Amino acid sequence: NTTPTAVADAGDATEKGGVANGSGGVVASGNVLTNDTDPDAGDTKTVTAIKFGATSGTLGSALAGTYGSLVLNASGAYSYAVNETNAAVQALRLSTNTLSEVFSYTMRDTAGATATANLTVTIHGANDAPVLAVQTTTQNATVGSAFSFVVPTTTFTDVDSGETLAYAATAADGTALPAWLSFNATTRTFSGTPTAGGTYGVKVTATDLGGLAANETFNIAVSVPGNTTPTAVADAGDATEKGGVANGSGGAVASGNVLTNDTDPDSGDTKTVTAVVFGATSGTLGSALAGTYGSLVLNASGAYSYAVNETNAAVQALRLSTNTLSEVFSYTMRDTAGATATANLTVTIHGANDAP
Structure with a gap:
């Protein structure tokens, strides 16, 4: 029997890009035995082992590398999926920006000779949107x-290495x-220099070199002197x-008015809520903002x-009224002259007994 010859193989994968890795992405695939040779007539070739560095894998199961994982079958067929949570992978901005890693495999012929x-x-890069x-x-x-x-440079970030953001601003409604x-x-x-009091909404857009963008809106509250x-x-x-039984009883909605305990010493001033936020997420007044x-x-x-x-597992796990969870929303209010103030609304969720 003549020992077979295993020939080096190469595969190409591409990371996902766009908004929140929502577009593109290519899995590397092929067959490592296709270019391997055996001069003995009738011999078959089979993969018997796979390794990454010092780590041995199992044929047919995922073997983790540094930037993704490889599944190699005994038939020689393989697929390599990129780890989209890897920071080095996400930092690749262009297809010409690459990373690579090496797996080794062993194959044998019918008589048991191996190579x-x-x-x-x-791994090739793809443009990721700023956030x-x-x-x-x-x-x-x-x-x-x-x-x-x-606007601070930390307002928007982009995982792509070497990325540059271009900024633009309009009114909040795009005008x-x-x-x-x-x-x-x-x-x-x-x-x-403001000429009239009031609240002015503005929108800032950050666009990367590949044309992908993120934006935010915030208010400029203009007050009148003496206010x-x-x-x-x-x-x-x-x-x-x-x-x-099946959440069929009880339950109470938290309700109230955040302006009731807010104060303004200026006679005749009215108070109005202008913004609501949960964490980094701005809501729309009058519409549901998810916490x-x-x-x-x-x-x-x-x-x-x-x-x-009521579908949240942590909420359903609360057994007694004394078992609680809480979360914090922040709101901004302004007076007639445009002066603003911000405070938090803390909501406490109390438990209730659920039937088995």
Whole structure:
């Protein structure tokens, strides 16, 4: 019997890109035995072993490498899937940006003679969209006084190495900024002198070199000189999960008004909610904003209601009223002259006994 010859193989995979790895991606696949040779007539070739470094794998099962995992079958057929959570993989911006790793395999012929060769997998990059990392809070300005605000470089991030972001700004609804306000895209700076009080919504868009973008909206609250800034006071609400058979009984929605305990010393001033946020996620007044354990609807009037997510496992695990979970939303309110204040609304979810 003549010993067979195992010939080195190469495969190419591509990471996913776009928004939240939502597009593209290619698995490397092929057959390592195709280019292996055996001069003995009638001999068959079979893969008998697979290794990554010092780690031996099992044929037909995934063997983890540094940047992904390989499944190699005894027939020689293989597939390599990229690990999309690997930071080095995500940092690849272009198809020409690559990483590679090497697996070794052993094959044998019918008579039992063996040979070993390498399979080198090259991972190619793909453009990932930037993301909003830190939501900008409401910025305060005063009529007749110069205003300036620099959007921090940490507001948006992009996992791709060597990425450059270009910035642009409009009003929150996509129209032009108010006449008194300008935006320098190079320095990311808003500047101008307000001419009238009120709340101005602005939208900042960050676009990467590949044309993918992320954006945020925030408010510039312009107050009138002589106006006293209102005080927003923290609020608390209590909700109860449903219990009984198949969540068929009980349950209480948390409700109230976040403006009731807020104060403003200026006579005649009214108070209005202008924004609501959960973590880094901005909500829309009058619409449900999802938290971890339920969703909050907060209106401009300050009235709110919080409904428990009865499908949440952590909520359902609460057995007694004294067993609780809590989550925090923040809201911004303003007075008639445009001055703003921010406070938190903490909702506590109480348990209820569920039937077996």
